[in-house]
Amino acid sequence: MTTGFEGITTASDLIDILDTIEVPVVVVRRDFLVACFNKPAADVLGLSGSDVGRPCRSISVLAGLPRLEQQCRQVIADGVECRADFRDGDRWFVVRISPCTTGDRQISGTVLSFTNVTAFRASTDQAIYEREFTKSILNTVADPLVVVSPDLRIQSGNRAFYTTFGVSRDETQGVPLDKVGNGALALRTLRAQFEEMLAGRHAFQPVEVEHVFPGKGQRTLILDARSLSLPGHSERRVLVTFHDITARKQAEAAKDLRSEAELRRSEAFLAEAQRLSQTGSFSWRVATDEITWSEEAYRIYGIYPTVPVTFELIRTRVHPDNLLMFQEVIDRVRREGGDFDYESRLLMPDHSIKYLHVVAHGGRNEDGELELVGSVQDVTERRFAEEALAKARSELAHVARVTTLGALTASIAHEVNQPLSGIITNASTCLRMLDADPPNVDGARETVRRTLRDGNRASDVITRLRALFGKQSATTEPVDLNDATREVIALSLSDLQRSRVILRTDLADDLPPVTGDRVQLQQVILNLLLNASDAMGDVDDRPRQLVIRTERDEGDRVRLTVQDAGIGFDPQTVQRLFDAFYTTKSGGMGIGLSVSRSIIESHQGRLWATPNDGPGATFSFSIPCAAEVAPPDAAVAVRLPGGTHIEHAMGGL
Amino acid sequence: MTSRRSLVAVVDDDESVRESLPDLLRELGFAARAFSSAEEYLASGDIGRTKCLILDVAMPGMSGPDLQQELARRRQAIPIVFITAHQDDTVRPRLLAQGAVECLFKPFSETALLAALDTALRAA
Numbered sequence: 190m191t192t193g194f195e196g197i198t199t200a201s202d203l204i205d206i207l208d209t210i211e212v213p214v215v216v217v218r219r220d221f222l223v224a225c226f227n228k229p230a231a232d233v234l235g236l237s238g239s240d241v242g243r244p245c246r247s248i249s250v251l252a253g254l255p256r257l258e259q260q261c262r263q264v265i266a267d268g269v270e271c272r273a274d275f276r277d278g279d280r281w282f283v284v285r286i287s288p289c290t291t292g293d294r295q296i297s298g299t300v301l302s303f304t305n306v307t308a309f310r311a312s313t314d315q316a317i318y319e320r321e322f323t324k325s326i327l328n329t330v331a332d333p334l335v336v337v338s339p340d341l342r343i344q345s346g347n348r349a350f351y352t353t354f355g356v357s358r359d360e361t362q363g364v365p366l367d368k369v370g371n372g373a374l375a376l377r378t379l380r381a382q383f384e385e386m387l388a389g390r391h392a393f394q395p396v397e398v399e400h401v402f403p404g405k406g407q408r409t410l411i412l413d414a415r416s417l418s419l420p421g422h423s424e425r426r427v428l429v430t431f432h433d434i435t436a437r438k439q440a441e442a443a444k445d446l447r448s449e450a451e452l453r454r455s456e457a458f459l460a461e462a463q464r465l466s467q468t469g470s471f472s473w474r475v476a477t478d479e480i481t482w483s484e485e486a487y488r489i490y491g492i493y494p495t496v497p498v499t500f501e502l503i504r505t506r507v508h509p510d511n512l513l514m515f516q517e518v519i520d521r522v523r524r525e526g527g528d529f530d531y532e533s534r535l536l537m538p539d540h541s542i543k544y545l546h547v548v549a550h551g552g553r554n555e556d557g558e559l560e561l562v563g564s565v566q567d568v569t570e571r572r573f574a575e576e577a578l579a580k581a582r583s584e585l586a587h588v589a590r591v592t593t594l595g596a597l598t599a600s601i602a603h604e605v606n607q608p609l610s611g612i613i614t615n616a617s618t619c620l621r622m623l624d625a626d627p628p629n630v631d632g633a634r635e636t637v638r639r640t641l642r643d644g645n646r647a648s649d650v651i652t653r654l655r656a657l658f659g660k661q662s663a664t665t666e667p668v669d670l671n672d673a674t675r676e677v678i679a680l681s682l683s684d685l686q687r688s689r690v691i692l693r694t695d696l697a698d699d700l701p702p703v704t705g706d707r708v709q710l711q712q713v714i715l716n717l718l719l720n721a722s723d724a725m726g727d728v729d730d731r732p733r734q735l736v737i738r739t740e741r742d743e744g745d746r747v748r749l750t751v752q753d754a755g756i757g758f759d760p761q762t763v764q765r766l767f768d769a770f771y772t773t774k775s776g777g778m779g780i781g782l783s784v785s786r787s788i789i790e791s792h793q794g795r796l797w798a799t800p801n802d803g804p805g806a807t808f809s810f811s812i813p814c815a816a817e818v819a820p821p822d823a824a825v826a827v828r829l830p831g832g833t834h835i836e837h838a839m840g841g842l
Numbered sequence: 843m844t845s846r847r848s849l850v851a852v853v854d855d856d857e858s859v860r861e862s863l864p865d866l867l868r869e870l871g872f873a874a875r876a877f878s879s880a881e882e883y884l885a886s887g888d889i890g891r892t893k894c895l896i897l898d899v900a901m902p903g904m905s906g907p908d909l910q911q912e913l914a915r916r917r918q919a920i921p922i923v924f925i926t927a928h929q930d931d932t933v934r935p936r937l938l939a940q941g942a943v944e945c946l947f948k949p950f951s952e953t954a955l956l957a958a959l960d961t962a963l964r965a966a
Contacts, residue, residue: 603900606927610948611858614866617952621869636865643858687900687928 213303281310333431408435467567475559508534544572589784600684611643667702695738713785717751724755754805848893852876880904894962899926921962
């Protein structure tokens with residue numbers, strides 16, 4: 190055996206050298222007999238001197254290499270070394286089987302060198318175990334995870350990654366992440382973030398991405414990335430995770446959609462309600478004068494809805510007569526806060542007038558600032574309707590009065606003719622006295638005095654008539670009901686007399702004045718008197734007694750009663766008595782009692798009828814004697830905190 | 843045609859008539875007396891010397907026609923001139939039919955009064 194080294198000529202010499210290395214070395218001949226081995230082989234593998242020259246297969250320790258002969262043969266044939274794993278108890282070796290070349294370049298056998306890999310093997314096992322464990326964990330994670338290289342080429346992914354993206358491990362290995370699947374995962378915009386992260390400048394900020402998945406449609410994913418540093422590797426890796434938030438997004442969207450739909454619905458309701466009720470809403474932050482209006486408020490003020498609202502703007506609409514009050518309300522709120530409730534008018538650019546009812550409530554908003562929230566209602570139509578109704582009522586009342594006038598014509602003529610008769614007679618007498626010789630001056634003077642008195646008497650009748658039948662619009666004043674009653678009696682007395690009515694008056698001395706329309710109240714009294722007289726028109730078996738009485742009533746009221754001894758009424762029709770056009774009289778229109786009741790109700794009173802114990806009926810009305818009165822211009826009735834709202838005492842009749 | 847004894851009686855509830863009419867009658871040369879009601883006149887004792895009765899139609903209590911009937915019942919044929927402030931055209935024919943000399947509507951003129959008195963006194 191030539192070694193090529195000077196002096197080393199035998200295998201024994203070689204073994205001596207091999208003894209100096211720690212690796213067990215065994216030389217096996219071509220016929221698979223052990224040629225020699227070094228000392229570590231004896232120490233580590235337990236070979237002894239008697240093993241030299243024995244077949245490998247008979248050496249128990251080498252039985253761990255079952256294919257040894259076959260492998261040696263292969264090595265000798267090919268001249269190329271091979272390796273085999275070898276286990277001896279709990280020790281693991283890698284056996285290198287190398288050709289052993291002789292001096293004539295013939296391969297005379299093989300050299301087995303045993304490298305102890307037990308420690309290495311253990312750590313590899315651990316690594317494998319951990320890798321498999323991690324892999325199984327990662328595969329159970331539902332979220333797709335993928336490890337990519339810094340240039341975003343896919344290294345490996347978990348099961349969820351492959352199933353989610355519908356790709357296989359093989360087809361994606363080394364493929365850029367944004368080419369995965371249908372390639373819709375646009376990462377171009379993410380690259381900058383990746384670079385920043387890899388450079389260690391910024392942590393990756395999760396990004397929401399949309400991706401269309403085969404068979405799943407569009408999904409929304411949260412993409413996050415984390416830089417991984419691998420010990421012993423200079424190259425970085427990036428772990429990219431995907432979290433599918435589609436379901437959550439859809440739920441949120443549905444909820445948003447639902448609440449948005451509900452909001453829109455209630456907003457639509459509100460807008461519709463505001464439009465129908467012609468009521469706008471507003472808020473006013475007092476500190477900043479920030480005013481917001483609802484759509485209807487803009488419409489009421491006739492201002493285009495995008496124009497910012499300022500007090501200057503509002504002032505351009507407020508009726509000049511209401512500007513002072515408008516300013517007072519604002520100043521008051523600035524000074525004292527609180528609520529307000531007032532009526533005002535707007536003068537629109539087309540010179541039309543709008544009546545508004547404005548109500549607001551003050552409070553602190555979420556920022557703790559004083560803020561008024563209120564409503565502004567367009568009451569123009571209502572106001573006009575009220576005025577039209579008042580006018581119609583007034584006209585009806587006038588018609589009723591004129592109708593009554595017809596019934597009174599004879600009485601009126603009588604009332605005028607009486608004094609006229611006196612005047613003419615006295616004037617005739619006067620002329621005769623002055624024509625006498627000598628003239629009877631004293632007598633003439635007396636007749637002239639009587640003429641004047643009768644002239645005044647006639648004039649009074651005309652004045653009363655004009656008061657009762659001339660005017661149509663309602664007024665409000667203190668009325669002495671006794672005086673009013675006496676005047677009515679004076680006008681109708683001759684009529685009553687002619688109807689053979691015995692009138693008894695019983696007027697209370699201490700009657701407080703009532704507030705109302707004198708003429709309208711007289712109209713009611715006259716109507717009741719004439720009705721009573723008519724009711725007794727066919728009565729001949731008893732006195733046609735008519736009693737008119739005034740007295741104080743309960744609760745600061747005054748009551749007037751007209752009692753007759755007439756035909757009375759059927760208690761079952763008592764309610765119909767007051768219906769318009771219901772009449773029991775041949776010449777009646779049937780509006781007298783209806784109008785009378787309407788007049789009394791406009792005085793916050795009531796009018797009713799009761800049958801007498803004996804013959805006839807009693808009609809009564811009761812009205813408050815201390816009603817509050819609206820100022821003549823009721824368009825500006827202000828109600829402020831602490832104040833009382835002034836109501837219409839009159840219905841406007 | 844007149845005498846101091848012949849009386850023209852005026853019955854009317856209206857005071858101004860009672861004041862003015864007797865004065866005019868006196869200026870015209872008649873003796874005149876006023877009564878405020880039919881009852882007062884019936885009780886006066888002047889019925890017998892009344893040559894003409896000027897009588898208001900509508901009065902409280904006994905009316906003018908009531909008095910007319912009462913006088914007829916007592917067979918006192920006194921010419922009656924009715925006066926009334928009610929210008930009711932149906933009244934006059936009815937009263938004339940019942941025997942009245944005349945019916946004057948207030949206000950009436952001196953001429954109309956004199957004519958009526960003339961007729962009445964001629965009838966008497």
